[in-house]
């Protein structure tokens with residue numbers, strides 16, 4: 001097994017926001033630093049107002065899980081890595097352990113591999129926010145996808161906004177166990193996460209356009 005050594009301190013930020021269905025929120029900033037104590041260690045440096053103590057285990061678990069079989073760093077053994085939890089925020093009702101676990105995973109991945117400014121680094125990416133239309137406040141963000149696309153749209157039933165992983169281009173998805181995540185976009189002004197069209201299968205984009213046109217006709 002290869003050893004994962006850190007040469008210098010690197011910072012990563014993870015934010016898990018879901019607004020459809022059951023709203024969820026978790027936000028973590030990690031500083032990943034070299035340490036002489038071996039293995040993987042954690043230092044909790046946030047106030048309860050930022051992240052309540054009850055989510056401490058979830059944050060640590062999120063990072064540790066990245067080294068488990070099938071995970072992104074499964075080939076590696078952490079060798080002297082200190083994780084300082086230096087920032088973040090929580091929401092009174094929407095925050096839960098799962099949200100912080102995912103936010104911590106994202107923060108760790110981002111610290112080690114800062115994302116290219118363009119979403120997923122794929123050319124032709126449209127980064128316009130679906131709500132305000134602008135791209136001034138759009139940042140890269142890991143988004144959670146649905147497990148599977150709905151089989152059919154029942155008459156009158158509103159299709160969930162959330163895209164499913166089988167509707168996105170396979171190369172845009174992250175490796176297991178993060179296959180239900182995509183490096184999409186987030187408008188900090190509107191609080192809206194979205195997946196740019198160039199990461200979605202063309203037939204799905206076409207279908208969404210038709211749905212939007214039908215909606216516009218009805219109005």
Ligand SMILES: [Zn+2]
Nearest residue numbers: 129132187190
């Ligand atoms: Zn916006």
